[in-house]
Amino acid sequence: MDRNVKKITAYCNKYGLSRTNLPKRTPTGMFNYFIKLQWKSFFRSASLVKGLALKILMLFFGIYMMVSLVLAGSGLFFLLQKVFPDADPLRKLSELMPYWLLAELFIRYFMQKLPVMEVKPLLVLPIKKSTITHYILGRSGMSFYNFMGLFIFVPFSMVLLTQGYPAIKVGFWLLSVVFLILMVNYINFIINKSDRVFIILTVLLIALFVLEYFGILHTTGHIGTIFYAFYEYQLLFIIPLFLFVVAYIINYRFLRGRIFLDASLGEKAKEVIASDLTWTKHFGSIAPFLQLDLRMIWRNKRTKTQVFISLAMILYGLVFYTMGDFALTSSMMVFAGVFITGIFLANFGQFVPAWDSAYYSMLMSQNIPLRKYLESKARLISFSIVIMFLLSIPYVYFGWQALAINLSAAIYNLGVNIPVILLFGSLNKKRIDLDKSAFSNMQGTGAAQFLVIVPLLGLPVLIFGLFKFLVSFEVGLTVMAVLGLLGFVLRNKLLDIITELYRKKKYGMIAGFKEKNS
Amino acid sequence: MIIAQNLTKKYGNQIVLNLERLEIPKGQSFGLVGNNGAGKTTFFSIILDLIRPTTGHILNHDVRVDTSEAWKPFTASFIDETFLIGYLTPEEYFYFIGELRNRNKADVDALLSKFNNFFNGEILEQKKYLRDLSKGNQKKAGIVASFIGNPEVVILDEPFANLDPTTQIRLKGIIKDLTDHSETTVLISSHDLIHITEVCERIVVLDKGEIVKDIQTSAETLRELERFFAT
Numbered sequence: 001m002d003r004n005v006k007k008i009t010a011y012c013n014k015y016g017l018s019r020t021n022l023p024k025r026t027p028t029g030m031f032n033y034f035i036k037l038q039w040k041s042f043f044r045s046a047s048l049v050k051g052l053a054l055k056i057l058m059l060f061f062g063i064y065m066m067v068s069l070v071l072a073g074s075g076l077f078f079l080l081q082k083v084f085p086d087a088d089p090l091r092k093l094s095e096l097m098p099y100w101l102l103a104e105l106f107i108r109y110f111m112q113k114l115p116v117m118e119v120k121p122l123l124v125l126p127i128k129k130s131t132i133t134h135y136i137l138g139r140s141g142m143s144f145y146n147f148m149g150l151f152i153f154v155p156f157s158m159v160l161l162t163q164g165y166p167a168i169k170v171g172f173w174l175l176s177v178v179f180l181i182l183m184v185n186y187i188n189f190i191i192n193k194s195d196r197v198f199i200i201l202t203v204l205l206i207a208l209f210v211l212e213y214f215g216i217l218h219t220t221g222h223i224g225t226i227f228y229a230f231y232e233y234q235l236l237f238i239i240p241l242f243l244f245v246v247a248y249i250i251n252y253r254f255l256r257g258r259i260f261l262d263a264s265l266g267e268k269a270k271e272v273i274a275s276d277l278t279w280t281k282h283f284g285s286i287a288p289f290l291q292l293d294l295r296m297i298w299r300n301k302r303t304k305t306q307v308f309i310s311l312a313m314i315l316y317g318l319v320f321y322t323m324g325d326f327a328l329t330s331s332m333m334v335f336a337g338v339f340i341t342g343i344f345l346a347n348f349g350q351f352v353p354a355w356d357s358a359y360y361s362m363l364m365s366q367n368i369p370l371r372k373y374l375e376s377k378a379r380l381i382s383f384s385i386v387i388m389f390l391l392s393i394p395y396v397y398f399g400w401q402a403l404a405i406n407l408s409a410a411i412y413n414l415g416v417n418i419p420v421i422l423l424f425g426s427l428n429k430k431r432i433d434l435d436k437s438a439f440s441n442m443q444g445t446g447a448a449q450f451l452v453i454v455p456l457l458g459l460p461v462l463i464f465g466l467f468k469f470l471v472s473f474e475v476g477l478t479v480m481a482v483l484g485l486l487g488f489v490l491r492n493k494l495l496d497i498i499t500e501l502y503r504k505k506k507y508g509m510i511a512g513f514k515e516k517n518s
Numbered sequence: 519m520i521i522a523q524n525l526t527k528k529y530g531n532q533i534v535l536n537l538e539r540l541e542i543p544k545g546q547s548f549g550l551v552g553n554n555g556a557g558k559t560t561f562f563s564i565i566l567d568l569i570r571p572t573t574g575h576i577l578n579h580d581v582r583v584d585t586s587e588a589w590k591p592f593t594a595s596f597i598d599e600t601f602l603i604g605y606l607t608p609e610e611y612f613y614f615i616g617e618l619r620n621r622n623k624a625d626v627d628a629l630l631s632k633f634n635n636f637f638n639g640e641i642l643e644q645k646k647y648l649r650d651l652s653k654g655n656q657k658k659a660g661i662v663a664s665f666i667g668n669p670e671v672v673i674l675d676e677p678f679a680n681l682d683p684t685t686q687i688r689l690k691g692i693i694k695d696l697t698d699h700s701e702t703t704v705l706i707s708s709h710d711l712i713h714i715t716e717v718c719e720r721i722v723v724l725d726k727g728e729i730v731k732d733i734q735t736s737a738e739t740l741r742e743l744e745r746f747f748a749t
Contacts, residue, residue: 287617288614288617288618291614292603292606292614295605295606295610296605299605299647300605358600358603358604359600359601359602359603359604360600361563361566361568361597361600361601362600362601362602362603364566364567364568365566365567365568365590365593365595365597365601366590366615366618367590367591367618367619367667368590368618369587434604434605507568507569507570510568510569511569514600
């Protein structure tokens with residue numbers, strides 16, 4: 001016992017923890033200690049001080065999200081009342097509940113991971129493994145994702161109270177919801193261990209939706225009854241509580257047996273996906289770089305998700321086209337066009353050359369003409385624009401104008417926005433670790449990433465709007481396309497200038513990319 | 519021939535490197551020793567134009583490295599694991615470097631076959647990405663990659679660190695071979711005095727950025743170095 005305390009003292013000294021923080025040898029003391037560690041790791045992280053402006057921006061974004069959810073929660077009751085005048089809004093919400101929980105599960109599946117790696121240093125300390133396991137699991141219970149739903153359901157319950165629903169019933173209903181959310185939290189970690197479960201769930205969900213849509217099976221009605229029962233019979237909250245506890249125990253059992261370096265804590269070496277990229281030889285001297293970029297995109301989590309996000313964004317146009325608030329020839333549609341065809345350009349291009357930050361000093365000392373390097377990036381982005389344009393062709397359904405807008409937007413992106421994004425890339429000095437997920441990953445993001453949006457999206461919309469106002473819709477589009485072609489003609493010159501800029505910024509980039517945790 | 523002329527590097531007020539003049543003739547095997555913070559890696563980084571010197575410059579075969587890129591085709595290096603591309607397999611990495619140095623697959627394969635012994639069956643055909651290899655194996659891959667394309671200058675920062683004893687001995691053989699049978703200039707830094715005296719014809723000791731010893735290696739050298747570092 002005495003020796004253990006001594007060891008912890010040494011650990012505390014090493015990490016600058018004051019001796020008064022020494023944990024008492026009780027589980028709760030240990031927990032407090034863990035929480036203090038967590039607190040310190042957050043406030044002492046290098047990124048906190050550095051990207052303060054970014055943090056503030058994120059904070060505002062977070063507050064905005066929170067307010068939106070709260071507003072949605074408080075308005076939901078009246079919205080449901082308006083849409084379904086002859087039904088109980090709570091009953092309707094109960095029908096929608098499974099969708100919310102599944103949506104949450106989806107988001108969590110992609111974004112939320114158990115923070116297992118962080119306990120590595122704790123393993124060699126005299127702390128019970130069961131305590132560590134409970135700590136990991138307990139911490140995930142405090143995660144942001146669990147509060148997402150509460151921001152909606154708590155205000156909703158408040159409104160219920162003002163509408164004369166009995167407080168006890170509402171209270172227990174809310175309690176059930178909390179347990180359901182926690183259940184989803186832990187189910188996610190079980191699913192996370194196998195993609196198969198995820199695929200089965202997805203198929204099941206789509207099947208249910210289709211059956212419901214065509215009126216073959218009235219699932220939401222039945223599920224609604226079940227969820228509504230949590231309101232009607234308060235004691236039923238036992239069921240979600242039970243499910244939550246079961247999910248927790250399964251997780252605990254699974255994790256407890258695997259807190260070893262070689263099991264869940266060790267990073268798994270992935271089997272190589274070999275791919276034949278000899279076809280890139282057609283592109284001559286930039287072929288090796290193109291191969292490198294394609295492998296980078298395919299073999300790293302962040303870039304791969306970036307591609308999927310970009311492809312999914314093709315649907316973003318539907319928002320504009322189906323809303324009916326904007327005319328088919330309005331500037332908003334041009335915005336949509338530039339956005340859709342240029343989404344990969346923006347997502348990928350804004351982090352050139354930071355994608356290669358892990359080995360940038362090697363690239364800079366190797367026999368590589370910087371020019372070829374940039375050319376290959378430009379070519380890759382050009383492909384993406386062409387592909388996104390081809391995918392956007394079905395929008396012609398809304399009128400020929402949609403096609404014309406997307407075409408001129410694509411040409412503008414090819415000619416003007418590619419050099420613009422590469423130009424802004426020369427301001428990049430922040431490292432990107434490729435194997436971290438893309439979701440809510442702000443690594444590598446600085447002020448430049450926000451500034452670049454203005455010329456990228458704002459400028460073409462402005463130009464179009466101006467010429468449409470002065471002359472006509474057609475002329476507006478033509479001007480955009482001509483600007484794009486002009487950029488195309490001048491591309492060699494522009495790339496020369498950009499290459500020179502990259503050369504000048506080289507030392508700063510090398511030094512910046514070496515800094516981890518920035 | 520590599521010449522450092524009036525080379526200094528300062529961070530704030532702190533001078534980390536100060537070389538009035540240092541000449542490394544072609545074909546020499548040049549060893550750099552010094553305690554942590556002596557300026558070894560800084561010196562190598564300046565030769566590779568990864569860091570800008572505060573004053574002075576480097577001439578690599580008459581090319582000023584900070585104004586021209588003409589030194590790149592004949593200079594190869596392995597400084598640390600940031601010279602590896604983690605998401606490639608060793609083979610893909612070697613071929614990529616080969617492409618950059620105008621060597622096709624067959625050329626690279628021919629070169630790699632000479633290093634089978636050095637690789638000890640742990641590098642090629644492992645179906646693993648470089649990022650998943652152990653530190654020692656990563657180092658092996660990086661060192662061999664720096665030999666691709668017959669470079670005239672090879673710069674290796676701490677090549678012996680992290681290698682297992684067998685591989686260290688094999689690496690010594692490889693480096694000796696390289697300087698004995700060709701005109702390749704090899705620059706090596708190391709904390710291992712025994713290895714470096716065995717491999718290098720000339721040893722320069724850096725201390726706080728300054729040259730404190732410049733020795734042509736002889737039977738006496740190891741003892742001389744040990745005496746120096748013991749005090």
